Amino acid sequence: MAIQTLSIRGTDSQDVARQAREALADFQPKLLLFFASSTYERPETALREAFPNSEIIGSSSHSEYCNDSYTSGSVSIMAMDAGSVEDVCVQVVENISSEPDLRDVLNGMHDHFGGVDEILANFERYVGIILFESSAKAEETFMDRLGTATDLLFVGGSSSAADGGQSLVYANGRSYTGAAVLAVLKTANGYDVLKTQSAHIFSERKLAVTRSDLRNRILYEFDHRPCGEVYAEVLGVELDEIQHYFVCNPLGVVAGDEIFVRTFNQIQDGGITLHCGLPEGTEINVLKTGDIVDDTRKALEEAIPYQPAGVINFNCLYRTLEILNENQVEPYCALFGRYPSIGFSTNGEAFLGHINETSTILVIK
Numbered sequence: 240m241a242i243q244t245l246s247i248r249g250t251d252s253q254d255v256a257r258q259a260r261e262a263l264a265d266f267q268p269k270l271l272l273f274f275a276s277s278t279y280e281r282p283e284t285a286l287r288e289a290f291p292n293s294e295i296i297g298s299s300s301h302s303e304y305c306n307d308s309y310t311s312g313s314v315s316i317m318a319m320d321a322g323s324v325e326d327v328c329v330q331v332v333e334n335i336s337s338e339p340d341l342r343d344v345l346n347g348m349h350d351h352f353g354g355v356d357e358i359l360a361n362f363e364r365y366v367g368i369i370l371f372e373s374s375a376k377a378e379e380t381f382m383d384r385l386g387t388a389t390d391l392l393f394v395g396g397s398s399s400a401a402d403g404g405q406s407l408v409y410a411n412g413r414s415y416t417g418a419a420v421l422a423v424l425k426t427a428n429g430y431d432v433l434k435t436q437s438a439h440i441f442s443e444r445k446l447a448v449t450r451s452d453l454r455n456r457i458l459y460e461f462d463h464r465p466c467g468e469v470y471a472e473v474l475g476v477e478l479d480e481i482q483h484y485f486v487c488n489p490l491g492v493v494a495g496d497e498i499f500v501r502t503f504n505q506i507q508d509g510g511i512t513l514h515c516g517l518p519e520g521t522e523i524n525v526l527k528t529g530d531i532v533d534d535t536r537k538a539l540e541e542a543i544p545y546q547p548a549g550v551i552n553f554n555c556l557y558r559t560l561e562i563l564n565e566n567q568v569e570p571y572c573a574l575f576g577r578y579p580s581i582g583f584s585t586n587g588e589a590f591l592g593h594i595n596e597t598s599t600i601l602v603i604k
Contacts, residue, residue: 241322241427242549242603244579246305248313249279255314256285263290267500268318270327270424272368272551273297274583275314277404282314287412293318294327296420297409298370299584301556307576309559309568311401315581323548323603326352326425331410333418336377338384345388348423358391366430366601367393368551370420372408373586376456378593379516381419386591391423394432394599395583396553406586428548428604434590435538436500436559436597438489442473448521452510458503458517459510466511470503473525482506486557489596490517491526499524500596502557514595515587528596530564530568535598539574543602550575552582552603554595558598559584 245262249255255275271290275282277299286295303315328351330344349355358365369385371378378397385393398406407414424430446469450460461469470476474488485503490513492499501523504512517523543550552575561572575582588599 241320242316242579243436244305244549244581245316246303246308246313247316248310248568248591252279252282252285255279255282256289259316263318263459267320268293269321269324270319270441271295271316272581273314273316274300274303274581276300276312277302277400277406278312279314281414283409283412283414292331293421294342295409295411296329296368296370296422298396298398299400299404299407299581301401302559302584304552304554304572304575304580304582307572309572315583317549317551317581318604321427323427324424325427327422328352329410329420329422331415331418331420332356332405333415335381335416335419336375338377338380341384341388344421348421349389352423352425363429364426365391366424366425366426366432367391368422368601369393369589370408371397371589372406372416372418373397373399374406375417377499378587378589379453382589382592392418392432393421393589394553394601395589396583396599397587399556399584399586426603428527430604431542431602432590433538433542433600433602434597435535435600436498437531437534438491438498438500438526438596439529439530440491440493440524441488442525442558444473445522447525448517448523451517451519453516453518456513456516457508457510459495466552467506470525483503489526489528490520490523498526499594501594502596515593525593531558532567535571538572545604547578547604548603549603550578550580552580553585553588553599554582555588555598556584557587557596
């Protein structure tokens with residue numbers, strides 16, 4: 240079997256690693272990806288000791304998915320051997336809020352596989368996973384710089400944490416804050432990527448962002464007017480009620496049939512904070528949320544008409560909270576129980592940029 244998935248609840252990180260090693264006793268992972276509840280201390284160290292010959296990357300999590308189950312306080316693991324991932328290169332970029340130049344990092348990763356020409360000649364087999372430590376709030380600029388440094392597609396998400404836990408990302412036995420973990424995979428049989436959001440256009444009216452603070456993710460103006468005033472106008476509600484609509488009526492950058500979601504967070508400093516920043520000059524539509532389970536089912540059936548080796552689901556925490564509130568956890572997880580799959584509740588998703596209220600899914604064939 241090229242991919243195995245595990246959901247483990249242990250007394251501590253050492254117990255989790257022991258259970259993983261026992262479950263994978265006859266398996267030789269090339270790459271081990273894990274999402275660990277932030278209630279566990281040093282899971283990266285324990286897993287590194289248990290799997291010294293594997294590349295290991297991961298993220299802290301608020302809550303976890305594995306196959307057809309949803310849990311909190313556990314560790315979800317996907318182990319991939321050479322039958323699914325022939326080779327992998329892992330790099331960590333620290334202090335991402337300083338807007339580092341990524342060209343040397345990506346050139347080194349290209350060279351690991353024999354150079355850009357090798358990757359371009361076999362482009363359908365190479366894909367990147369990216370895990371951000373979310374407290375840095377630097378994903379937007381990082382993804383822009385990543386896109387100029389490589390033609391490789393990177394998908395992933397930003398770390399989350401349970402109440403009182405610490406947000407972290409992990410690579411090869413170390414934990415990081417304010418960092419991004421990058422992994423380029425040479426898959427054995429190729430991959431697919433899909434992005435799905437249960438958000439649809441509420442108003443055809445285009446709103447132009449005319450004043451914003453991208454770094455601090457604060458939006459001030461649409462069309463040279465206070466953004467809250469314009470948002471209330473589009474929704475047809477009173478200005479003092481708009482905070483009740485932030486999640487059910489997010490914003491969307493619409494490009495053809497694709498929607499890239501941004502969600503308001505809270506009113507602050509004469510503007511409204513966002514979970515993902517919007518630069519000045521961007522045009523958006525106000526959206527409305529729909530049926531997460533039905534929309535996800537349609538997206539999976541359209542994109543995966545075959546039995547994949549494994550599926551990785553970077554699912555926005557807002558979507559997790561919505562399916563919990565609507566008692567839709569079981570039917571949602573059943574969609575992924577058809578495949579060996581893991582996932583976690585993210586603080587934002589990576590797909591051609593930084594987005595939220597979205598599920599970004601990597602399918603390994």
